Amino acid sequence: MLERIRNAFQILSRDADVERALKEVQRALIASDVDVRLVADLVKEIKGAEIPKGVPKSRYVMKLLYDRLVDILGGHKRPFPVVPQRILLLGLYGSGKTTTAAKLGHWLQKRGLDVILVAADTHRPAAYDQLKQLAERANLKFFGIPGEKDPVRVVEEALKQKADVYIVDTAGRTTLDEDLVDEVKRIRDVLIPEKTLLVIPADMGQSAGREAERFAREVGIDGVIVTKMDGSGKGGGALSACAAAGVPVYFIGTGEHIKDFEEFDAAKFVSRLLGVPDIEKLAELAEETEINVEDILEGEYDINKFYAQIKATREMGPIDKVLEMLGIRSVPKELKKMTEEKFKKYDAIYKSMTKYERAHPEVLQDPSRIKRIARGSGTSEEDVHEFLRDYKRSEKLVKKLRKKGSRKQLERMLASGRLPIPK
Amino acid sequence: MFDAFRKTLRKFSDTVATVAGTGVTIREEHVDEALDELEMSLLQADVALDVVERLRDALKEKLVGTKVRNASEIKEAIRRALEELLDLPAPKIVPPPETPYIILFVGPNGVGKTTTIAKIAHMLSKMGYRSVVSASDTFRAGSIEQTEEWARRVGARVVKHDYGADPAAVAFDAVKSAKARGEEYVLIDTAGRQETNENLMEQLRKIKRVVKPHITVFVGEAITGNALLNQIRTFDEEVGVDAVILTKLDTDARGGSAFTVTVGAGKPILFVGLGEDPDDLKPFSPKELVEMILS
Numbered sequence: 250m251l252e253r254i255r256n257a258f259q260i261l262s263r264d265a266d267v268e269r270a271l272k273e274v275q276r277a278l279i280a281s282d283v284d285v286r287l288v289a290d291l292v293k294e295i296k297g298a299e300i301p302k303g304v305p306k307s308r309y310v311m312k313l314l315y316d317r318l319v320d321i322l323g324g325h326k327r328p329f330p331v332v333p334q335r336i337l338l339l340g341l342y343g344s345g346k347t348t349t350a351a352k353l354g355h356w357l358q359k360r361g362l363d364v365i366l367v368a369a370d371t372h373r374p375a376a377y378d379q380l381k382q383l384a385e386r387a388n389l390k391f392f393g394i395p396g397e398k399d400p401v402r403v404v405e406e407a408l409k410q411k412a413d414v415y416i417v418d419t420a421g422r423t424t425l426d427e428d429l430v431d432e433v434k435r436i437r438d439v440l441i442p443e444k445t446l447l448v449i450p451a452d453m454g455q456s457a458g459r460e461a462e463r464f465a466r467e468v469g470i471d472g473v474i475v476t477k478m479d480g481s482g483k484g485g486g487a488l489s490a491c492a493a494a495g496v497p498v499y500f501i502g503t504g505e506h507i508k509d510f511e512e513f514d515a516a517k518f519v520s521r522l523l524g525v526p527d528i529e530k531l532a533e534l535a536e537e538t539e540i541n542v543e544d545i546l547e548g549e550y551d552i553n554k555f556y557a558q559i560k561a562t563r564e565m566g567p568i569d570k571v572l573e574m575l576g577i578r579s580v581p582k583e584l585k586k587m588t589e590e591k592f593k594k595y596d597a598i599y600k601s602m603t604k605y606e607r608a609h610p611e612v613l614q615d616p617s618r619i620k621r622i623a624r625g626s627g628t629s630e631e632d633v634h635e636f637l638r639d640y641k642r643s644e645k646l647v648k649k650l651r652k653k654g655s656r657k658q659l660e661r662m663l664a665s666g667r668l669p670i671p672k
Numbered sequence: 673m674f675d676a677f678r679k680t681l682r683k684f685s686d687t688v689a690t691v692a693g694t695g696v697t698i699r700e701e702h703v704d705e706a707l708d709e710l711e712m713s714l715l716q717a718d719v720a721l722d723v724v725e726r727l728r729d730a731l732k733e734k735l736v737g738t739k740v741r742n743a744s745e746i747k748e749a750i751r752r753a754l755e756e757l758l759d760l761p762a763p764k765i766v767p768p769p770e771t772p773y774i775i776l777f778v779g780p781n782g783v784g785k786t787t788t789i790a791k792i793a794h795m796l797s798k799m800g801y802r803s804v805v806s807a808s809d810t811f812r813a814g815s816i817e818q819t820e821e822w823a824r825r826v827g828a829r830v831v832k833h834d835y836g837a838d839p840a841a842v843a844f845d846a847v848k849s850a851k852a853r854g855e856e857y858v859l860i861d862t863a864g865r866q867e868t869n870e871n872l873m874e875q876l877r878k879i880k881r882v883v884k885p886h887i888t889v890f891v892g893e894a895i896t897g898n899a900l901l902n903q904i905r906t907f908d909e910e911v912g913v914d915a916v917i918l919t920k921l922d923t924d925a926r927g928g929s930a931f932t933v934t935v936g937a938g939k940p941i942l943f944v945g946l947g948e949d950p951d952d953l954k955p956f957s958p959k960e961l962v963e964m965i966l967s
Contacts, residue, residue: 276721279715279721279898280720280721280722280898281898282897282898282899285712285715285716341923342782342784342920343781343782343783343784343893344782345781345782347813347814373818374817374818374821374822374825375814375815375816375817375818375819375820375821376814376818377814378813378814378817378818379812379813379814379815379817379818380813380814381813381814382813382814382835383813383814386813422948423920423922423923423947423948424922424923450782451899452780452893452896452897452899452900452903453895453896453897454718454895454896454897454898454899454900454929455715455716455717455718455897455926456718456895456923456926457897477780477781477782477866479866479868479869480780480866480867480868480899480903481866481867481868481898481899481902481903481906482896482897482898482899483899485897486897504866505781505811505865505866505869
């Protein structure tokens, strides 16, 4: 989808065929599961738009498209309140509720709140164990009663525990049936949640809208979390459905790990999808992993920075994601495919280097140094050479980045709060 | 469900009926008109965009030149054409072509792999076959307990290691012990993964190298939209997929995803999942699916 919309924008920016560009956009939106009717309406509206005098048609259409896309996907960010509260998580089977409970808990905990996860899914085998293990991994409080069949009792008991935030994970169903509505209502009457959040996976097709509407109508929801945004599904169905139902999307899940979770902002999302980098997100990630991305991009590049990059890759997800946020799409394959084994090797190699060697990689042409490092790290000389080759590739990339002066330029662009669309 | 489609069909057959009498041969322009309107309904039923176009061509090829005498014959022709498009030869897994017969299950997170495996073990056990489930999802919290609980319910044996263990090692042990005990089936459960994750794909290839499964089955959801095509294609390219199981067909899904699997990805559908009970697994029937779409 991204490619197609970007193509469409390129066609437009070259002042070429507006009709053809719109067709591309239409296909792109449908392919990303945006409600077919919504897409038809959008295209009709843009085709029928009156173009102000003196404005090139393509530029005007571009701007209109950007604005309407942001609207369709939910408008500007509605920040999730960081306050003591009770949160009820709902969703169908396999939407990712339990994982999301832990991610949301981690997110709130990092902002200073004392969070407890409550296992009120008493249907699915091992749901209790799953949430408990996740809570342990994320260092969050946990409450559940093994073997208890009544979720209401679990919630009642959980509320006797001390915490700022209660996140209640509930049972899913294959579809929202009477049974589930009834159960949710009974839990709600005891919990009295400030926020009832629906969890929807990004790859859900045209039924996403129908499910969201049904949940909104039957039990009432305050917001949505869209999961699995890292797969092929682009969330078009889920995001547009929520916007249509007037329900805010607060967060998106972007990976398997607890940190792969971010606040959703349609304007930002559209910017990213059109190829405009997201500096804010990058800074946020950098802060969390204590890696200063600015440092990597500025100043002398050396092995210390290369190592920091490798570590960052592992801690905050693939470096290509990060670089993509900087608008860079050509990432050396070697960095993308950093496997566990390779990382362990590289880690050992790095640790066997002297401080001087790390800051002055040029001395590493000396075979005796290579030999020593290989012996010290329990790897082969070939491994050390590979490390150095990867380092050089990375150095080249960073130099290219710097030459472009992309960072400053991009920051300026974002500071103006607008897409770089000439009026 | 396919309201617009049904209306189109009716219009289509009406037109033909007025011309007919002695019988008429379906021509390209007949089909074109009908298919233009059909396209929207197919998209709304979650047939992937690229597949809609191929479905169009395929239907055209099958219908043009067919002789029909009346409305019901036209309907019948369309029905047959749709059925044929869904009907790809699927591998036969019962009785076990070899002992033990090893099946590897792969797919995205949350599609119902573990539940599906339990249903298959249940089905096999009703037919008198013993299966062992390899708890090779060592990543997702609670997955091992979930597998054990299901296995207990359906009477299958589980081979497990701890969380974080090498999934291939678990599978290896499962196969080895099945051989020793003469069990007929080894069902290997794996962690759900997004197809975009290179490292995790490599992990699946490793399992394949180590235990050499007889078939690899992709488990996907009928409610997945356009992403389904890419999911199956990527899993197929990365690890190889022999057949597909579509879950959650009892939900709001409109069945169009079946065309994405067969016409789009060219893979046969082995079973469909229709509910939460161990018995809610059915061999895939093109006839029933077309019925579901058209009725």
